[in-house]
Amino acid sequence: MTIATxxxxxxxxxxxxxxxxxxxxxxxxxxxxxxxPGCQMPYxxxxxxxxxxxxxxxxxxxxxxxxxxxxxxxxxxxxxxxVNAASIRSFLSKVSGARETWDTxxxxxxxxxxxxxxxxxxxxxxLVLQVPNPEPLRPVxxxxxxxxxxxxxxxxxxLWLILYEQIVRSGRVMQGAAYPxxxxxxxxxxxxxIPRWDVPKLHMAQHLTFLSAGREKRLYAVPPFTKVEPLxxxxxxxxxxxxxxxxxHRSGVTGYFMNEIPQDDGxxxxxxxxxxxxxxxxxxxxxxxxxxxxxxxxxxxxPQ
Amino acid sequence: MAxxxxxxxERAIDQSERLYRAELGRIDAARVAEIRHALPxxxxxxxxxxxxxxxxxxxxxxxxxxxxxxxxxxxxxxxxTTQPRLTIADPVLQDQLFTHRRISAAFKDIxxxxxxxxxxxxxxxxxATDVLRGVPFVPPPVxxxxxxxxxxxxxxxxxQKAQGLVADPARADVAPDDIPDLTREPLLxxxxxxxxxxxxxxxxxxxxxxxxxxxxxxxxxxxxxVNELRLAEAEVRVRHPSGTVFSAGRVKVSQxxxxxxxxxxxxxxxxxxxxxxxxxxxxxxxxxxxxxxxxAKGSPVEEEFFLYHTEPVEASGFCIHFKLPHYVxxxxxxxxxxxxxxxxxxxxxxxPA
Numbered sequence: 028m029t030i031a032t033x034x035x036x037x038x039x040x041x042x043x044x045x046x047x048x049x050x051x052x053x054x055x056x057x058x059x060x061x062x063x064p065g066c067q068m069p070y071x072x073x074x075x076x077x078x079x080x081x082x083x084x085x086x087x088x089x090x091x092x093x094x095x096x097x098x099x100x101x102x103x104x105x106x107x108x109x110v111n112a113a114s115i116r117s118f119l120s121k122v123s124g125a126r127e128t129w130d131t132x133x134x135x136x137x138x139x140x141x142x143x144x145x146x147x148x149x150x151x152x153x154l155v156l157q158v159p160n161p162e163p164l165r166p167v168x169x170x171x172x173x174x175x176x177x178x179x180x181x182x183x184x185x186l187w188l189i190l191y192e193q194i195v196r197s198g199r200v201m202q203g204a205a206y207p208x209x210x211x212x213x214x215x216x217x218x219x220x221i222p223r224w225d226v227p228k229l230h231m232a233q234h235l236t237f238l239s240a241g242r243e244k245r246l247y248a249v250p251p252f253t254k255v256e257p258l259x260x261x262x263x264x265x266x267x268x269x270x271x272x273x274x275x276h277r278s279g280v281t282g283y284f285m286n287e288i289p290q291d292d293g294x295x296x297x298x299x300x301x302x303x304x305x306x307x308x309x310x311x312x313x314x315x316x317x318x319x320x321x322x323x324x325x326x327x328x329x330p331q
Numbered sequence: 332m333a334x335x336x337x338x339x340x341e342r343a344i345d346q347s348e349r350l351y352r353a354e355l356g357r358i359d360a361a362r363v364a365e366i367r368h369a370l371p372x373x374x375x376x377x378x379x380x381x382x383x384x385x386x387x388x389x390x391x392x393x394x395x396x397x398x399x400x401x402x403x404x405x406x407x408x409x410x411x412t413t414q415p416r417l418t419i420a421d422p423v424l425q426d427q428l429f430t431h432r433r434i435s436a437a438f439k440d441i442x443x444x445x446x447x448x449x450x451x452x453x454x455x456x457x458x459a460t461d462v463l464r465g466v467p468f469v470p471p472p473v474x475x476x477x478x479x480x481x482x483x484x485x486x487x488x489x490x491q492k493a494q495g496l497v498a499d500p501a502r503a504d505v506a507p508d509d510i511p512d513l514t515r516e517p518l519l520x521x522x523x524x525x526x527x528x529x530x531x532x533x534x535x536x537x538x539x540x541x542x543x544x545x546x547x548x549x550x551x552x553x554x555x556x557v558n559e560l561r562l563a564e565a566e567v568r569v570r571h572p573s574g575t576v577f578s579a580g581r582v583k584v585s586q587x588x589x590x591x592x593x594x595x596x597x598x599x600x601x602x603x604x605x606x607x608x609x610x611x612x613x614x615x616x617x618x619x620x621x622x623x624x625x626x627a628k629g630s631p632v633e634e635e636f637f638l639y640h641t642e643p644v645e646a647s648g649f650c651i652h653f654k655l656p657h658y659v660x661x662x663x664x665x666x667x668x669x670x671x672x673x674x675x676x677x678x679x680x681x682x683p684a
Binding site: 069071075141142198205 | 344406411412513515519520521628635639648650651652655658660663666670671674
């Protein structure tokens with residue numbers, strides 16, 4: 028046996044960019060995160076060739092999950108063609124050889140910033156959400172050491188208080204995106220800044236979701252078939268954005284989350300936030316075929 | 332077809348990057364070498380913040396980023412991620428450093444002596460505008476001292492410990508592989524001492540100065556006196572698989588130790604060291620370290636506060652991430668705002684007559 032037979036030729040970088048020890052650490056933390064749903068697992072978080080706060084947490088989880096046969100989709104605020112999504116997607120395929128797609132139903136791995144696709148995810152798909160701030164308690168407790176203790180004690184009273192104060196002041200809960208939600212009846216998470224519209228998609232879902240914050244060095248998971256319940260008072264029901272009746276001016280589709288496009292005359296037009304769903308709807312309308320998968324919302328409503 | 336799925340995004344980012352690079356023009360070995368030789372202090376700063384000591388790579392990173400320090404540090408850190416770890420060097424001991432500069436403000440004279448070494452501290456900061464008119468600035472030659480200062484200097488704190496001025500905790504030897512490593516473990520609080528020192532060593536110079544200065548101005552609870560400041564070179568001593576220990580070369584290091592009178596009747600010390608020569612950073616870092624014990628939660632001298640907020644890659648990255656589109660998040664807030672407005676139209680406030 029010689030050294031030469033035990034070593035490989037020098038390569039500029041590892042498969043999937045991250046070195047083996049980084050991937051191993053991530054895999055361990057990802058398994059822990061699945062074992063304790065919603066509990067934030069600290070991890071070392073390596074520097075990747077992208078600025079912190081631009082999806083480096085999601086990227087590290089995706090890089091760890093990637094294999095040559097993966098089919099990867101990257102979403103930024105609902106769109107596949109936004110500059111950062113395009114940049115992340117091309118990086119992922121460059122370092123792994125994985126195929127790129129815009130189609131939710133084709134993807135095995137979906138990395139997303141701030142949206143969950145409208146088409147229902149299956150058990151063979153993994154969703155990776157980029158998280159700017161993983162700590163739901165940050166608004167009430169900026170100190171992370173104290174916040175960790177509060178999670179350990181399931182001490183969420185001050186979060187309820189915020190929601191109560193909003194109702195007293197404004198007549199309704201004013202939380203926009205990133206609605207604090209209880210996972211598996213134990214840990215409150217911030218579901219990342221997805222709109223309220225998307226939170227119910229995590230509840231008892233078939234797919235596994237990883238939420239990863241690279242800058243803050245925390246990752247947590249919502250395993251398949253796990254309860255995810257937005258924090259609400261029993262007499263003030265959870266309200267998603269009032270988009271059920273809006274129609275996309277490009278595709279004519281109604282009943283999904285929309286982007287508002289202000290017009291010169293002071294009115295607004297709307298377009299589907301899930302950009303590729305819009306493309307598929309247009310293609311179908313023009314007789315080009317293409318399959319739209321079953322969606323979580325039907326006629327603007329989430330079936331109970 | 333009414334709607335074509337364009338790849339406009341990709342085209343746009345490609346051109347945007349080209350525009351930036353066009354401004355910088357051709358980067359070749361000569362440019363990198365010139366940066367390396369002309370800007371040693373900048374190279375040191377970038378190497379320290381990147382926690383990667385390689386002057387040629389640091390010069391290359393500066394060339395590629397056009398001198399944007401945060402971009403240069405990110406380039407180096409991302410490159411560092413791809414590199415295997417070969418070995419762990421022996422600890423560097425103070426009295427074995429090849430010391431260029433070593434001063435103490437706490438004493439008029441100290442064992443081993445005050446060694447000024449290279450410094451602009453006493454210079455008149457006047458622009459040499461003649462250079463722009465074609466008259467090169469040629470530095471006057473250095474007159475060597477009749478007796479050269481010893482290359483190695485004792486540790487001042489060791490002398491203070493012997494005098495009973497400073498507490499002397501028992502040495503805790505850690506096996507090389509067991510040294511906590513900030514680049515391979517997350518920073519958690521209360522932080523391990525090794526993590527704190529590594530985090531200070533990698534911290535953003537400007538950020539550390541801002542927070543350290545706030546402590547110096549009275550937002551801390553201890554006023555620093557520079558006990559010992561050193562600019563030195565350290566041998567990187569590593570062990571060959573055959574067991575031989577050899578020097579793999581030298582790296583420039585800076586370290587500062589600041590002190591103040593503690594409540595226990597002893598002197599308390601704050602410490603900070605970094606790769607490269609960077610006095611402002613190590614004095615600021617040592618000041619924060621000195622002030623950290625017992626600091627109120629959320630104050631700038633609390634360890635959690637200053638370590639999180641002086642991380643250059645995290646801070647700069649998060650700052651510029653606000654340029655990313657946020658319309659989904661904004662839409663969600665807007666919906667809540669409109670809903671509340673519709674339910675309760677805001678009455679204009681009545682001005683009392």
